Amino acid sequence: MNLRQTLFNKNLPVHEQLVFCLLLTAxxxxxxxxxxxxxxxxxxNAQTGNLIFVGIDLIEGNIPEVIHYSVSIFSFVIGVLVSKVIETKYKELSIFTHIYMLLIVxxxxxxxxxxxxxxFEIDIRPIVISFICAIQFDGFRKVNNLVFASVFCTGNLRSMSEHLYKYVVLKKKESKTPLLIYSTVIGVFLSGVxxxxxxxxxFLHKAILVPLFIICINLLFVMAIHNKFASKKL
Known part of the structure; x- marks a missing residue:
């Protein structure tokens, strides 16, 4: 499979297209x-890190810091719950409508x-962004028929290592494309960082305009695929 077919695979739903998932990962x-x-x-995204900070601060008796890190964790949980509500309550909707809803939220x-x-002097940015990340993580879990995560890289790194072993040691050629995809996802995540x-x-707070711009690009990409799909049905 060449690069173009990997980036834009017409046999895959739009939310599993590599280009869509790479934008999410960035x-x-x-x-x-x-x-x-x-x-x-x-x-x-890395709620494991926040949990570690919560544990350390609990031992040190630093309750304000415990609360500081806990709000992000709770917001992530709420984000997953909202994603599940959208998924179950509106399951009769088309995949495009579901993606539109998640991106517009x-x-x-x-x-x-x-x-x-x-x-009221409470910084809501980590609360809102953790909520967004949870929706993104729960709503978009596959790329090119491969399980992946766009908001952290532990699972992606494990999968990349597995396919590296299969490709290099076991000489399994079918692991070449997954190896390249996972490696690209990890590289794009690092680039996003x-x-x-x-x-x-x-730019401090104004930097948040960058992910807004990227998500809007993804929305336009989905709209373009949707329009192309609709025109083919006519």
């Missing part, structure tokens, strides 16, 4: 760097914190 990496730099060390949430990132860290240091 946003996932950006969010973690953004909240870590701008929100006092909170991770938007993310865009609206980002617009909220662009115009008002704190209420680098972009998020750099933009956050230079």
């Amino acid at each position: 946003v996932g990496g950006f969010f973690d760097a953004y909240t870590f730099v701008n929100c006092d060390g909170i991770f938007a 993310q865009i609206c949430a980002l617009l909220l914190i662009i115009f008002k990132h704190s209420f 680098l972009l998020g860290a750099a933009m956050s240091k230079f």
